[in-house]
Structure formats: C-alpha cells, structure tokens
Amino acid sequence: MLLSYQTEIQPMDTPGPHEGLSALTDDAERNRLLAEMAEQSTDMISRHTPGDWHFIYASPAVENLLGYSVDEIIGMSAYELYHPDDVEDFKRRSPSVSYERGLYTHTYRFRCKDGHYTWLESTSRSLRDPATGELKEILVVSRDASRRIEAEQTNRRLARVLESSSDLVAFIDLDNRVSNLNEAARERLGVVAPVVDNSDRALILRDLFHSQSYQQLLDEALPTAETEGQWRGDAEMCDRDGKAIPVMLEVLAHRTFTDQIEYFSVVARDMSAQKAMEAERQQYQAEVSHTSRLVTMGEMASGLAHELNQPLTAIVNYVSGIERRVGQQNEIAVSTLEKPLKRISATALRAGEIIRRMMDFARKGQTQRETVQVKALVSEVMDFCASSAGRSNVQLENRIPDNLSAVTADRIQLEQILLNLLLNAIEACASDEEAEPLRVWVDASESAADQVIIQVHDQGRGLPQTDTEQLFEQFFTTKDSGLGMGLAISRSLVEAHGGQLWAENARMGGAVFSFSLTRA
Numbered sequence: 001m002l003l004s005y006q007t008e009i010q011p012m013d014t015p016g017p018h019e020g021l022s023a024l025t026d027d028a029e030r031n032r033l034l035a036e037m038a039e040q041s042t043d044m045i046s047r048h049t050p051g052d053w054h055f056i057y058a059s060p061a062v063e064n065l066l067g068y069s070v071d072e073i074i075g076m077s078a079y080e081l082y083h084p085d086d087v088e089d090f091k092r093r094s095p096s097v098s099y100e101r102g103l104y105t106h107t108y109r110f111r112c113k114d115g116h117y118t119w120l121e122s123t124s125r126s127l128r129d130p131a132t133g134e135l136k137e138i139l140v141v142s143r144d145a146s147r148r149i150e151a152e153q154t155n156r157r158l159a160r161v162l163e164s165s166s167d168l169v170a171f172i173d174l175d176n177r178v179s180n181l182n183e184a185a186r187e188r189l190g191v192v193a194p195v196v197d198n199s200d201r202a203l204i205l206r207d208l209f210h211s212q213s214y215q216q217l218l219d220e221a222l223p224t225a226e227t228e229g230q231w232r233g234d235a236e237m238c239d240r241d242g243k244a245i246p247v248m249l250e251v252l253a254h255r256t257f258t259d260q261i262e263y264f265s266v267v268a269r270d271m272s273a274q275k276a277m278e279a280e281r282q283q284y285q286a287e288v289s290h291t292s293r294l295v296t297m298g299e300m301a302s303g304l305a306h307e308l309n310q311p312l313t314a315i316v317n318y319v320s321g322i323e324r325r326v327g328q329q330n331e332i333a334v335s336t337l338e339k340p341l342k343r344i345s346a347t348a349l350r351a352g353e354i355i356r357r358m359m360d361f362a363r364k365g366q367t368q369r370e371t372v373q374v375k376a377l378v379s380e381v382m383d384f385c386a387s388s389a390g391r392s393n394v395q396l397e398n399r400i401p402d403n404l405s406a407v408t409a410d411r412i413q414l415e416q417i418l419l420n421l422l423l424n425a426i427e428a429c430a431s432d433e434e435a436e437p438l439r440v441w442v443d444a445s446e447s448a449a450d451q452v453i454i455q456v457h458d459q460g461r462g463l464p465q466t467d468t469e470q471l472f473e474q475f476f477t478t479k480d481s482g483l484g485m486g487l488a489i490s491r492s493l494v495e496a497h498g499g500q501l502w503a504e505n506a507r508m509g510g511a512v513f514s515f516s517l518t519r520a
C-alpha cells in the first residue's frame with residue numbers, strides 16, 4: 001500500500017437544474033456499481049487515513065487474503081502489519097516501490113491473522129480536496145503476489161546457481177543465436193556477453209563448437225532434444241583461439257505453455273582434466289604392462305632359449321650333412337639336396353616365428369582394439385609357453401569351441417592376460433617327469449549380455465583358503481620368487497576392456513580363472 005502525493009480529484013463543471021438531477025442519478029448508479037465491484041472483487045480494496053495508514057474501509061476480499069474480517073481490520077494501522085524489513089523500504093521509496101502516472105505500486109510482506117506473512121502487490125493513489133489540495137485519504141487495491149514472488153525468487157536462486165556453476169551453460173534461440181552464457185562459459189571460451197541481434201557481432205552456436213561437433217548438434221542433438229526433450233553425448237567446444245575443449249554435453253529443449261519450442265539450453269561439463277588424467281593413466285598402465293611383459297620374458301628366458309636351440313641345432317645338423325655328402329662326391333645331383341634344403345628352410349622359418357612372437361609380445365605400443373578370434377589366439381599363446389609346460393610335465397589343451405564369437409580386444413594385451421594365467425596354471429600343476437602329467441586347459445562360453453567368458457582351468461592344488469580378491473592385489477604372491485604383479489596387471493587390462501577377472505576353486509579340484517570380454 002503506497003502513498004501518492006500528486007494525484008488529485010479534479011473538480012467538475014457546475015451542471016444546470018435538469019442536468020444536475022441526471023448527473024446525480026448517474027453518479028449514484030456509478031457509485032453503486034463501483035461498490036458492488038469492490039464487494040465482489042478478489043482483490044482487496046481499502047481506504048486509509050494519511051500518515052498513520054489506519055484502515056477506513058476494506059472490501060470482503062480481506063478475509064481471503066489476510067484472514068481478518070472487515071470489522072477486525074477497520075481501525076488497524078497498515079504499519080502494524082508490515083514485515084519489519086519492508087516498512088523502511090516503503091518509507092525510503094526503495095526499488096520495490098514504483099511510480100507511474102500518479103499511481104504507486106509496491107510489493108511487500110503483510111502479516112496475516114494467523115501470524116504468517118504473505119506477499120501482496122498494492123497499487124495506491126491519494127485523494128485530495130479539490131479546493132484546498134489537502135490530502136484526505138489513500139485508496140489502495142491489493143492482490144496476492146505470493147506465487148509470482150516465489151517464482152521470481154526461484155528464478156533468482158537458479159540464476160545465482162547458474163552463474164556459480166562450473167559447467168558451461170549457453171542459451172540458444174531458434175535461429176541458433178546465443179542469447180546468454182554463464183560466467184564459466186564466458187571465461188572458459190574466452191568470449192564476452194553475447195550480442196543478440198542480426199548484426200555480424202551476434203554470437204551463434206557455430207562459434208562455440210568445432211565443425212564436427214556443430215554438425216552433430218544440427219543433425220542429432222537439436223532434433224532429438226526437440227522430440228524427446230533432451231540429448232546427451234560427447235562433443236568438442238572451442239575457445240577463442242580455436243583450442244579444442246572436450247565436453248560431456250546435454251542439450252535441453254524449453255517449451256512455452258502452448259508446447260512450442262521457445263529456446264534450447266546447452267550444458268557442457270569440461271572434461272579436459274579428466275581426459276588428461278585418463279591419458280596419463282593409460283600411459284602409466286602401458287608402461288607397467290610393458291614392464292610386466294619383459295619380466296615374463298625374463299622368467300621364460302631359459303625355456304625360450306631351449307625352444308630356439310632346437311631349430312638352430314637342426315639347421316646346423318642339416319648343413320653338416322650336406323657338407324659331408326658334397327665332400328664325399330665330386331658330382332652330386334641337386335635333387336638329392338632338395339629334401340635337406342627344404343628342412344633347413346622350414347626350420348629357419350620356425351625359429352624366425354619364435355623370435356617374431358617374442359618381439360611382438362615384448363613390443364611397446366599404443367593400445368589397438370581389433371576383432372580377435374579367441375581359439376586361434378589361445379593356440380598361439382599355448383605354443384609360446386609349450387616349453388614351460390613341457391619342463392613342468394603339464395599337458396596343455398585348447399578346448400575353445402570352433403563356433404565361439406570373436407571378441408573386441410587389444411591382441412597383445414589379450415595375449416599377456418592369457419600368458420599370465422597359463423604360466424600360473426602350469427606352475428600350479430608342475431610335477432616330476434615320472435608322475436602322470438596334470439592338465440591345464442582353456443575353454444569359453446557366451447553370455448546373454450553380449451560377452452564371451454574365457455576360463456583357464458588347472459588340476460593343481462587349488463587356491464589358498466583366503467579371500468580370493470587378495471590374489472589380485474599388487475605385490476601379493478604365493479610364489480617364493482614372484483613379484484605379485486601378474487594378476488593385478490591382468491585384472492587392470494581386463495577392466496580396461498570393460499570386463500571382469502575373477503578366481504574360484506573348481507568342484508573337482510584345482511582352480512579356475514575366468515574373465516569376460518565384449519563380443520565383437
């Protein structure tokens with residue numbers, strides 16, 4: 001309820017005798033209609049004395065707004081009902097009080113009969129004596145503004161949250177122009193507040209994204225948000241210098257009350273730090289994995305030397321045989337040398353294949369996912385550790401089904417996983433040559449979740465009676481000379497492929513190590 005010190009009731013021209021009667025009749029009818037409107041209005045209409053703002057009159061709407069009856073509120077001062085913080089705002093004519101054409105509008109809190117405060121918006125004008133200009137009373141129309149104020153407060157809170165958010169937020173109109181950016185977006189992208197017009201200075205959606213991501217927004221994100229309300233995905237934004245910023249993006253469509261698209265909001269979470277950490281983690285994992293492979297090669301050195309010694313010895317024997325034959329005959333048919341020469345060639349190729357496998361396994365390189373046929377890979381790994389199995393009196397079996405689906409994996413890392421598990425299984429089954437050989441075999445099956453489960457079985461003494469998860473902890477080992485890294489690295493490699501690695505004792509004795517990979 002606001003004061004007005006400028007609005008007056010203007011005097012009317014003096015009517016003639018007949019005109020006066022008609023005017024009085026019209027005034028009476030108008031006053032009756034006005035009184036009826038006041039009585040029926042959902043807005044509270046009230047009159048107040050100047051200065052102390054006592055209620056002279058209040059319409060029945062006062063009971064719905066404030067809980068007071070008309071009789072109870074007459075004589076009360078409005079200042080008694082103001083919230084203490086709003087009284088001074090009113091007296092000082094704070095920004096919550098506006099003036100236009102003789103009318104004051106004020107938004108404030110008023111105490112209801114039950115003690116709680118409600119928000120009112122009041123428009124008031126002062127009524128003065130036309131002859132003396134003396135202020136007689138103030139006429140006020142008040143309405144409930146609680147919902148509007150609550151909505152405005154909510155919007156202000158959301159605006160503060162938006163400005164303080166570390167996410168990059170942009171609002172986009174239907175012409176793909178940027179209407180607003182929050183502080184994080186302005187700072188990270190290196191742009192000033194957007195200009196919303198048709199000039200060349202206007203900031204558009206294309207300015208915020210790299211070309212490929214911008215095209216993805218046009219082709220996929222915005223149409224999906226328009227039909228489904230939102231879209232999520234990865235994208236690349238760019239700063240003022242064109243530097244790529246990897247983001248996790250969400251596009252939201254905002255609609256009017258008539259269900260028409262009004263604008264879009266783009267919420268981007270800067271993933272630069274996470275991407276850098278992931279790259280560093282992958283580099284560290286690659287270094288550890290490479291070191292592990294070199295350690296494994298060292299452990300297998302004697303067996304590999306023996307495996308290479310066999311074909312090299314055979315080559316020497318074949319060459320010695322040819323030398324003896326040539327030395328004994330002055331003339332010799334080339335056909336007689338064909339068979340030993342072919343054997344030399346085949347044996348050399350075999351030795352070269354062993355060396356190639358060693359170099360491939362020990363090589364250092366970036367992770368490369370490809371489609372891998374599991375059975376063929378298991379055969380290669382078994383060939384690689386056959387010498388270790390032979391020295392340990394262990395029989396290796398590849399029981400992978402011929403129709404098993406291929407998997408998506410890094411071939412070298414998958415070889416490392418299998419080799420670690422097979423060498424552990426061979427060691428668990430090692431026995432003297434006089435004993436019956438124990439078996440180690442690999443089989444696999446497919447799950448309903450698009451995964452292939454690969455299992456390495458052994459007939460050894462089984463897992464220790466401890467928590468099996470402890471086996472996968474770094475530096476934990478049950479071997480006398482083990483480093484305790486093989487299983488930990490194998491699990492990290494499997495998890496990097498999106499799978500799991502676990503161990504359990506078999507019902508018929510021995511242990512089973514199982515891991516899952518994604519079906520290609």
